[in-house]
Amino acid sequence: MSARVMWKGVIELGRHTIPVRLFAAAEDRTVHFRMLHRQDRQPVRQRLIHPETGDEVATEEVRKGAELDRGVFVLLDDDEITSLEPEPSRSIIVERVVANDELDHFWYDRPYYLGPDGDDKAYGSLVKVLADKSREAVVRWVMRGKEYVGSITVHDGRLALIALRFADEVVGPEEIHVPPQVAFPAGEVAMANQLISTLASTFDPDQFHDTFNEEVRELIEQKARGRTVPAKRARRKQAPRSLEKALRDSLAAARKPSAPRPTRSAKAKPKPARRKEGKRAA
Amino acid sequence: MHGMWSGTLSFGLVSVPVVLFPALRRRPVQLRMLAADGTPLKRQYVCSADGKPVEGDRLVRGYPVEDGKYVVIEDQELEALEPEKTRDINLLHFVDVQSIDPFFCERPYFLAPSGSAKAYRLLAKVMEEQGKAGIATFVMWEKEYLVAIIAERGLLMAETLRFADELRTPEQVGLKATPVADAKLVKAFAAAISSLSRGRISREELEDRYARRFKSLVDHKRKTRSAVVRTEVEENELPDNVVDLVAIFKERMARAR
Numbered sequence: 001m002s003a004r005v006m007w008k009g010v011i012e013l014g015r016h017t018i019p020v021r022l023f024a025a026a027e028d029r030t031v032h033f034r035m036l037h038r039q040d041r042q043p044v045r046q047r048l049i050h051p052e053t054g055d056e057v058a059t060e061e062v063r064k065g066a067e068l069d070r071g072v073f074v075l076l077d078d079d080e081i082t083s084l085e086p087e088p089s090r091s092i093i094v095e096r097v098v099a100n101d102e103l104d105h106f107w108y109d110r111p112y113y114l115g116p117d118g119d120d121k122a123y124g125s126l127v128k129v130l131a132d133k134s135r136e137a138v139v140r141w142v143m144r145g146k147e148y149v150g151s152i153t154v155h156d157g158r159l160a161l162i163a164l165r166f167a168d169e170v171v172g173p174e175e176i177h178v179p180p181q182v183a184f185p186a187g188e189v190a191m192a193n194q195l196i197s198t199l200a201s202t203f204d205p206d207q208f209h210d211t212f213n214e215e216v217r218e219l220i221e222q223k224a225r226g227r228t229v230p231a232k233r234a235r236r237k238q239a240p241r242s243l244e245k246a247l248r249d250s251l252a253a254a255r256k257p258s259a260p261r262p263t264r265s266a267k268a269k270p271k272p273a274r275r276k277e278g279k280r281a282a
Numbered sequence: 283m284h285g286m287w288s289g290t291l292s293f294g295l296v297s298v299p300v301v302l303f304p305a306l307r308r309r310p311v312q313l314r315m316l317a318a319d320g321t322p323l324k325r326q327y328v329c330s331a332d333g334k335p336v337e338g339d340r341l342v343r344g345y346p347v348e349d350g351k352y353v354v355i356e357d358q359e360l361e362a363l364e365p366e367k368t369r370d371i372n373l374l375h376f377v378d379v380q381s382i383d384p385f386f387c388e389r390p391y392f393l394a395p396s397g398s399a400k401a402y403r404l405l406a407k408v409m410e411e412q413g414k415a416g417i418a419t420f421v422m423w424e425k426e427y428l429v430a431i432i433a434e435r436g437l438l439m440a441e442t443l444r445f446a447d448e449l450r451t452p453e454q455v456g457l458k459a460t461p462v463a464d465a466k467l468v469k470a471f472a473a474a475i476s477s478l479s480r481g482r483i484s485r486e487e488l489e490d491r492y493a494r495r496f497k498s499l500v501d502h503k504r505k506t507r508s509a510v511v512r513t514e515v516e517e518n519e520l521p522d523n524v525v526d527l528v529a530i531f532k533e534r535m536a537r538a539r
Contacts, residue, residue, distance in 0.1 A: 250294020
């Protein structure tokens with residue numbers, strides 16, 4: 001299977017250029033529903049209405065405004081909005097290079113693969129340099145009328161471009177004031193440390209499955225065949241304990257050799273073959 | 283708009299009640315849809331069959347099957363699927379924070395302690411000192427999430443991750459084996475890369491330049507008083523997403539003892 005090329009561009013690294021093709025690396029597998037009118041089971045659509053009159057406002061009569069304050073707007077016309085848009089470009093400009101552990105997890109947004117587009121040597125060389133030096137290249141580019149900031153990294157031996165979030169969108173942990181740390185009893189700290197060490201493993205994403213999504217698909221299929229669905233089960237309740245006692249009991253349980261280490265994969269049912277969906281509703 | 287998710291972080295037999303807050307702000311460049319007189323417009327659902335308005339409580343989820351028919355799925359049916367998981371982020375795996383591939387990172391949230399912050403702060407402290415992230419799955423808003431709980435500056439963050447089957451491999455998108463590098467180019471690229479490496483990256487370097495142009499246009503129009511409209515907006519008419527969740531989160535953390 002090969003995916004469609006989404007976009008073509010040229011990485012500009014100083015005075016060097018590396019032509020690339022861009023592919024989406026992530027796909028949405030969630031079941032998407034349509035909202036229906038319960039009475040006749042017909043899909044609903046959205047329309048814009050004036051809150052006072054309740055009358056529908058046609059798209060061409062809608063005005064767009066930037067909110068300055070509650071209820072205070074600056075109106076922008078279509079020409080003004082268009083004037084803000086970036087010039088179309090094929091350039092992916094490397095603005096700076098960082099160590100590949102420098103950007104925190106919350107900056108990363110959407111991953112893409114980059115494939116070579118006519119200059120294999122340049123592509124292979126950039127892979128080698130970034131991998132050998134454990135670096136990421138922070139880039140800017142314009143795609144389909146929108147400006148992006150992103151990071152070029154090496155993933156599975158290929159170049160990847162991960163779109164980053166802009167600074168004004170991210171609330172960094174440094175913005176949050178947390179009261180000074182209280183002193184914990186040494187015993188509690190030691191037990192918490194031991195418990196984490198006991199549960200330490202390597203990150204293995206294949207171990208986790210969206211079993212809920214699979215069950216939703218199964219539910220849809222059963223209902224489509226006219227079957228009834230199971231009744232709601234009750235939620236478990238846990239009695240509160242003291243932190244110290246809970247830690248001690250946890251450690252004792254984790255250390256017991258007979259106690260099976262519960263894992264998600266052990267609980268997960270065998271994965272049913274993924275059915276092809278014809279349509280995917282918004 | 284979703285309500286706030288609250289649940290329990292389980293660490294062994296230790297339960298930490300938490301509330302989830304987004305770590306992202308609303309984009310500043312969003313435009314509101316207005317009537318000619320400047321009144322913010324409202325969205326309304328109408329039935330596609332008869333064009334009549336449909337209130338929220340008359341809506342139901344449907345999944346399309348053949349010939350324009352839908353399978354109706356009720357809220358209770360989704361809730362019944364995995365009820366024991368919905369309020370529980372059960373930390374059974376701790377991994378090195380640095381080993382989490384950014385390809386998986388989907389969306390960041392903060393966790394605030396709900397009630398006593400003692401267990402929250404102990405967990406944040408030891409996880410941060412060990413450089414470990416807790417990995418778990420949980421259900422929120424009728425969807426299952428894979429999540430990494432990461433401690434930073436005494437805070438617990440929850441980064442939702444993509445499931446492995448939501449990511450394509452290079453082979454699946456049709457990429458061939460990595461082409462061979464050229465020694466001369468490697469040398470030239472390495473030089474270019476070292477000249478572009480300098481200190482740590484700052485927030486200014488990740489600025490949204492479109493947002494800057496947008497703000498300066500809006501500021502200019504505000505100062506020249508061109509096209510500024512005022513309307514009475516009732517407090518309770520504001521959409522949920524105007525609520526400043528970041529401020530509420532800051533408030534909560536400042537009180538966390």
